[in-house]
Amino acid sequence: MAELSYLEASKQAIAEEMRRDPMVWALGEDLGRGGVSGQYKGLIDEFGPNRIADTPISEAAIMGAAIGAAMMGTRPVVEMRFSDFALCAIDELVNQAAKARYMFGGQARVPVVVREPVGMRGSAAAQHSQSLEAWYAHIPGLIVILPSTPADNKGLLKAAIRCDDPVVYMEHKGLWALEGEVPDDDDYLVPIGKARKVRQGNDLTIVTWSATVHTAAEAATQLSAQRDIEVDLIDLRTLWPWDVRAVLESVERTGRLLVIHEAVKTGGFGAEIIATIAERGPRLKAPLRRLGAPRVPIPYSPPLEKLMKITPRQIVETAKVQMQA
Amino acid sequence: MAELSYLEASKQAIAEEMRRDPMVWALGEDLGRGGVSGQYKGLIDEFGPNRIADTPISEAAIMGAAIGAAMMGTRPVVEMRFSDFALCAIDELVNQAAKARYMFGGQARVPVVVREPVGMRGSAAAQHSQSLEAWYAHIPGLIVILPSTPADNKGLLKAAIRCDDPVVYMEHKGLWALEGEVPDDDDYLVPIGKARKVRQGNDLTIVTWSATVHTAAEAATQLSAQRDIEVDLIDLRTLWPWDVRAVLESVERTGRLLVIHEAVKTGGFGAEIIATIAERGPRLKAPLRRLGAPRVPIPYSPPLEKLMKITPRQIVETAKVQMQA
Amino acid sequence: MAKAHASHNLDVDRYLSQFREMHRIRAFEMTALQAVDEKLVLGAVHPSVGQEAICVGVCDNLRRDDLLLSTHRGHGHTMAKGASAAAMMRELLGRTGGTNHGKGGSMHIADFDVGMLGANGVVAANISIAAGAAHAIALKGDDRIVACFFGDGAINRGPFLEGLNWAKVYGLPVLFVCEDNRYSATTKTSAMTSGAGAAERARSLGLNAREIDGNDIVRVDEAAREMITEIRADRQPQLLVTSTYRLLGHSGFDRGQYRPDAEVDAQWEHEPIRRCAALLKAAGVRDAVLTSIEQEAKAEMLAALEEAKAAPWPAPEIAYDDVQDVGAEKMEHAPWLS
Amino acid sequence: MAKAHASHNLDVDRYLSQFREMHRIRAFEMTALQAVDEKLVLGAVHPSVGQEAICVGVCDNLRRDDLLLSTHRGHGHTMAKGASAAAMMRELLGRTGGTNHGKGGSMHIADFDVGMLGANGVVAANISIAAGAAHAIALKGDDRIVACFFGDGAINRGPFLEGLNWAKVYGLPVLFVCEDNRYSATTKTSAMTSGAGAAERARSLGLNAREIDGNDIVRVDEAAREMITEIRADRQPQLLVTSTYRLLGHSGFDRGQYRPDAEVDAQWEHEPIRRCAALLKAAGVRDAVLTSIEQEAKAEMLAALEEAKAAPWPAPEIAYDDVQDVGAEKMEHAPWLS
Numbered sequence A, B: 001m002a003e004l005s006y007l008e009a010s011k012q013a014i015a016e017e018m019r020r021d022p023m024v025w026a027l028g029e030d031l032g033r034g035g036v037s038g039q040y041k042g043l044i045d046e047f048g049p050n051r052i053a054d055t056p057i058s059e060a061a062i063m064g065a066a067i068g069a070a071m072m073g074t075r076p077v078v079e080m081r082f083s084d085f086a087l088c089a090i091d092e093l094v095n096q097a098a099k100a101r102y103m104f105g106g107q108a109r110v111p112v113v114v115r116e117p118v119g120m121r122g123s124a125a126a127q128h129s130q131s132l133e134a135w136y137a138h139i140p141g142l143i144v145i146l147p148s149t150p151a152d153n154k155g156l157l158k159a160a161i162r163c164d165d166p167v168v169y170m171e172h173k174g175l176w177a178l179e180g181e182v183p184d185d186d187d188y189l190v191p192i193g194k195a196r197k198v199r200q201g202n203d204l205t206i207v208t209w210s211a212t213v214h215t216a217a218e219a220a221t222q223l224s225a226q227r228d229i230e231v232d233l234i235d236l237r238t239l240w241p242w243d244v245r246a247v248l249e250s251v252e253r254t255g256r257l258l259v260i261h262e263a264v265k266t267g268g269f270g271a272e273i274i275a276t277i278a279e280r281g282p283r284l285k286a287p288l289r290r291l292g293a294p295r296v297p298i299p300y301s302p303p304l305e306k307l308m309k310i311t312p313r314q315i316v317e318t319a320k321v322q323m324q325a
Numbered sequence C, D: 001m002a003k004a005h006a007s008h009n010l011d012v013d014r015y016l017s018q019f020r021e022m023h024r025i026r027a028f029e030m031t032a033l034q035a036v037d038e039k040l041v042l043g044a045v046h047p048s049v050g051q052e053a054i055c056v057g058v059c060d061n062l063r064r065d066d067l068l069l070s071t072h073r074g075h076g077h078t079m080a081k082g083a084s085a086a087a088m089m090r091e092l093l094g095r096t097g098g099t100n101h102g103k104g105g106s107m108h109i110a111d112f113d114v115g116m117l118g119a120n121g122v123v124a125a126n127i128s129i130a131a132g133a134a135h136a137i138a139l140k141g142d143d144r145i146v147a148c149f150f151g152d153g154a155i156n157r158g159p160f161l162e163g164l165n166w167a168k169v170y171g172l173p174v175l176f177v178c179e180d181n182r183y184s185a186t187t188k189t190s191a192m193t194s195g196a197g198a199a200e201r202a203r204s205l206g207l208n209a210r211e212i213d214g215n216d217i218v219r220v221d222e223a224a225r226e227m228i229t230e231i232r233a234d235r236q237p238q239l240l241v242t243s244t245y246r247l248l249g250h251s252g253f254d255r256g257q258y259r260p261d262a263e264v265d266a267q268w269e270h271e272p273i274r275r276c277a278a279l280l281k282a283a284g285v286r287d288a289v290l291t292s293i294e295q296e297a298k299a300e301m302l303a304a305l306e307e308a309k310a311a312p313w314p315a316p317e318i319a320y321d322d323v324q325d326v327g328a329e330k331m332e333h334a335p336w337l338s
C-alpha cells in the first residue's frame, strides 16, 4: 500500500499496464508534456512518444484512429481531456466503437479506454463542466466507469485497459488531488460492475458515484452524529454494468433509497436506478428519491455554479424528509 | 380537414411557416430533390434554392451554420436525414445550440428545428435505426418532440418552427406513409408539452410516444376486447417538457403505469417517467413497469431486427401481469 | 470508347482475370438489386455498377494481409479483396452463413479473414478508422498497408481533413482512394464542393495525389501498383482520385431520375467493362471468351442468390451475442419473456 | 526588431490609436492574470499577450455592425471590436454588470451590441457558426461581413474543412483569421500539422489566402483593410494567416515552461507593441506620449478590476434564467428547496 493521489494512481495503472502489455498505448493532446492535468506526466520518458502519443486537436480522428488501431489488436487509451470535447467524437464512439463488434458479426473487437474527465470545477462554465455518463449507459456495447477514490482509479483503470470492450472511463476533475491508500500490486484489479459499500447502515440507502460519493459520505457522517440516521452508502463505481444486486439488497433492508448524482437530474442515470428498483416493487418506507443538478447549463460565476452542486446539507435535508415519510 | 400522410402533413407545416415568415428556411442534404424520404418534395419550386438549401455532406457544418444563422435572426429547419447522423454534429447541438443563450447571458437566441428521424425500419441496421431521444431530454436548453400522427406532425412542427428555443424534432421513419385527418388551418398549432389522450380507461395507464403509440393502441384494443382491461393511453408527444400532470392524473386514477418506448430500455426516457412518478409516491396497485429495446445494437436480419421491437403481444402480456399484481 | 492502349503490350492474362472480377462484381450487384425488387433484401443496397475498375484495379494490387476500409458502396471492394460472394449474398439476405452472420447487411459487410475491416454506414467515418488501422501496423512494425475508399461527397466531411492529416503526421501507410462518381446521393457533388477537388485538398495536407480515369482498368491497375509499391516502401500516405460515374441510382430505392437521360446514356459508353472488353479484343481475345466470362459471372451470382434464399434464418439467440463481454444482456431477460 | 516602414507616410493618428488599443488589451490581460493569481478569477484565462496587433489591426477595419466570432483566447478581439473592458472584467470576476451577467466568463465572453457573437470554449467550433452568421446576412441581403478568428491548432479539426467549404460554396462574406502563435496549448503545432499550413489548405478549398507577419500592426491593418474591402464587395470568403507568438503560458494556469527560455526571450524582441512604438517614435512621436498611453491603459484596467471587485455577485435567480422559453425549470423547484 502507498498513499497516492487519484491522479498518481491512474498514472501508476497506465504505467503498469504498459509495462505488462506492449500493445497498450495512450494518445491525446499534450500527452507528451503530461496532459492537461498532469495525468501522463513523465510517462513519455519511460515509454517514448510512440506509446505516449501527442495528437493534433482532432478529437474525431483521435477516437476514429483509436478504433482502427484497436480493431488491429492494439489497446489504445484515448484521452479526450474533458468529457465535453468527446462530443466532437460521438459518431466515432457511438456509431463505430460501440457497434463494430456486433455489426461485423463478432469479427471485430474494440478494446479502447476512452478517458473523459467529468464534472464541475472552479468556474469551468457550460462547455467544460458536463457529466454525461447517462448517455453512454444507454448505448449498447459500451461500459461506463466512474471511479471515486485513488484505489479505484488504479484498479478500475487497469481492469478497463484489460477489458476487450470499449470503456468510457470518467474521472472527476475535482478529485485529481485526492489522496488515499492504493495497493502496490501489479495485478490489483477492481472488478467492473461491482459496487463498493462506503458505509454500512440500516436506515437509508444512498447510491451515488464519482465525486458525489464524498459529499454523500460527509452527509452520512452528519446524519449519524446528529440524528442517529445510519446510511447504507453505496458507491456504484460502474454504471454499465451496474450492481443491481447490491442496491436491491440494501433497499430491501432499509426500505428507503436516495440516488444522487452531479449530472442533471432529468434523464440522468439516477432515473434508471429508481426505475429499476421501482419495477421490482420492494416494500418501501418512503418514496424513492433522486438528487441531481437542475436542467440548467453550468454557469460560470462561483455563487451560481455552487447552486448547481449537490451539498451535504441538501442530502441531509432530503434524508430527513425520507425518514419522516 | 384533409386526409394527409404524416409526410405530407410535415411538408404542409413547413410550407405554411415559410409563407408566413420569410426568415424560415430549410437546409440539408438532397433537399432540392425532396430529401431522403420526400419530406421536402416540391418545396424548392415555391421557395427556391436559397430557402430550400442543398448542403454538402457536412452534418457538423449544417448544424453549426444553422446555429450562426439562427443567432442572426433566421429560423433554420435543419435536416439531419436520420438521427444517427446527428451524432456527427453533437458538439454543435449540445455544446453550442443548447447553451448559447445561457452562456452569453441571454444575448443569443437559437431558434433552430433539428429534424432527426428515428426508429427501425426494414433492415436499416445498427447505424440507421437508433432512437436517442433520451439523450436530448437530458440536455438543458433543448426541447424534444416526437409526433405520432399526421395532425401532430403538422401542429407540432409548426409550433417547433415558431418556438425561439432549439428543438430536436424526431419523426419516425416508419410513419411517413401513415394517413390521417389534418386541420387545414394555417395557424393549427399543437402546444409543446401537452400530452394527447389516445384512449380513455381506468385500469392501466400506458405512456408512450412516436410509432409505439400505434403498437400500444393495438394492444389496448385487444385488452379491451379480450379481457375487459381498459387502458388509459397517453401519447406523450413531447419529452421535454413532458406532461407530468397528465401522467400523474392518470396513474392516480388507474394505480398502474406502463411506459413503453422503441429506444433501448436502459437509460431510456421511460426511466425518467417511472422515476418521477415513483418519487411522487402515488398509491399503486402494481409495480411501475417499462418496456423498451434490449441493450443491443439493432441487427440487420429481419427476424433479428423484429426481436428488438415492442409488439402488441408483449404489451398485452405485460398488462396482464400488471393487472394480476 | 476505350482509349488506345499499347495492346501488343497488354498482359492479357492479368486483364482477363480483372475482366472476370469486374463481371463478377457487376453480376453480384445486378443480382442484389433483383433481390431488392423481390423484397428478399429490405435494407439499402448501393451498387457499384460502373465503378468496378476501381475496385478491381486497386484491390488486385493488395496482398491478402493488407487491410481495406470501405463505404456504404462496398460490395465491389469486398469481392475484389477476396471475400466470398456467396457469403456476401447470404449477408444481404440476412441469413446464416452471411459474412456478418446476418447482423450487418450490405452497409456493414466485413470479412476480416481477407483484411476487409468493414463497410461503413456513415460517410467518411472509415477514413480515420483506416488511419488508425495503419497506426497499429506502424506500432507493430510490420509491412502491411491499408487501402481506404470513399466517395466524392465524403471529402466535405471533417474526417477527410482530420484523417489525412493524421496519416501524414504519423507517416502511415494508407492508400486513400476517392471514387469520384460525380454524385452524392441525388446531389451533384461539384455544386457542394469548393476549390479544385480531392487531389488538391490532399496535396495541401502534404500527401502525394494522383488523378486518373477510374473507368480505365489499365490506368487504375498501373497507378495503384505504383502507389502501393511506394507506400509499402516509404510508409507515407497517398491519395488516388479516380473519375467515374454512378451508372444506376444511389441505392436500390432510387431510380436516379434527377439525372438527364442523355447524361446517363453517354456514360454507359464509357463504362469500364465495355472498355476492358475492347482492349482485350484488340489484344486478340475472342468474343466468345468474353461472353462466357460474363455468363459464368451471372450464373455464379444467380446460384449464390438461390443458395442464399435456401439458407436458414439466424437463430434468435445470436441477436444477443457479440454486444460486449462485460454486462451483456441475456436473451432470457428479453422484454417479451419477462 | 521592427521592420522599416516608410515612416514619413505613417498615419500617425491611426497607429497611435491602435497603439493605445493594443496597450489596453495587454493591460487588460495582465490585470486579468493578476486577478487569477489573487483567486478573484477561478476559471481559465487565455491571454492574448503578444497577439494584440492581430486583434486591433483586423477589428479596427470592421464596422460596428459587422460580426465577430472568437475563440477561448478572445479578450483582445472583443475589446478591439468595441466591448467595454469594465464589463468584461466584471464578467471575468463573475459579477453583476458582466457582459454575460457572469454566466459565461472568459471563454464565453460576448457582446452582441458590438457584433461580438461569442468566444468559444470548443476549438474550431466557431468556424461553422461564423459561416452560418454570414449565411443569414446573405439570406437577408445586407452588406455586413463576419470576421472569424482561430488558432493554428484549430486547422486540424473538421470544422476548418467543413466551414471554409461552406463559406465558399455559398459565397459568404467571411474574413477568416488564423492566429498562428506556433503552439496548441503545450504542443508545438507544426509537429501535429501536415502540409504547408493554413493558407495552402484554404487555397485548396478555393479561398484567397494571405500570409503576413502578425506582429506588425501596419501589415495587419493594411492586409485586413484590403481583404475586408474585397469581401464587402464580392461577398467571397478569404483567409488571413498571421504569424505571431504566444508570449505567455497557454492560460493563467500554465507557465509555459516547456518552451526554452531563449525561444521566448527572442520573441519578446518582436512583440507588436514594442514594434509599433518604434514606428511611432521614428515618425516623431515623443516617448512621453507613448509612455503615458501605456500608463493610462494600465490605470484603466486596474480601475476596472477594482470596480469589478466591488460589484455585487449575481442574484441566485438568474442561474435559472435564459435556459429556454418552453419547459424551463424554476428556482422554486431547485433540489435543495424541494
Ligand SMILES: Cc1ncc(C[n+]2csc(CCOP(=O)(O)OP(=O)(O)O)c2C)c(N)n1
Residues within 6 Å of the ligand: B029, B057, B059, B081, B085, B088, C046, C072, C073, C121, C122, C123, C150, C151, C152, C153, C154, C155, C181, C183, C184, C185, C189, C246, C250
Ligand atoms: C454522415 C452521413 N451523412 C449522410 C449520409 C447519407 N448518405 C449515404 S450515401 C450518401 C452520398 C455519399 O456520396 P459519395 O461520398 O459521393 O459516395 P457515393 O454514394 O457516390 O458512392 C449520403 C449523403 C450518411 N450515410 N452519412
Ligand SMILES: Cc1ncc(C[n+]2csc(CCOP(=O)(O)OP(=O)(O)O)c2C)c(N)n1
Residues within 6 Å of the ligand: A029, A057, A059, A081, A085, A088, D046, D072, D073, D121, D122, D123, D150, D151, D152, D153, D154, D155, D179, D181, D183, D184, D185, D189, D246, D250
Ligand atoms: C475541441 C477541443 N479540443 C481541445 C480543447 C482544449 N484546448 C483549448 S485551447 C487548446 C489549444 C488551441 O490551440 P490554437 O488553436 O493554436 O489556439 P491558441 O490557444 O494557440 O490561441 C486546446 C487543445 C478545446 N477547447 N476544444
Ligand SMILES: [Mg+2]
Residues within 6 Å of the ligand: C151, C152, C153, C179, C180, C181, C182, C183, C184, C185, C189
Ligand atoms: Mg459520389
Ligand SMILES: [Mg+2]
Residues within 6 Å of the ligand: D151, D152, D153, D179, D180, D181, D182, D183, D184, D185, D189
Ligand atoms: Mg496556437
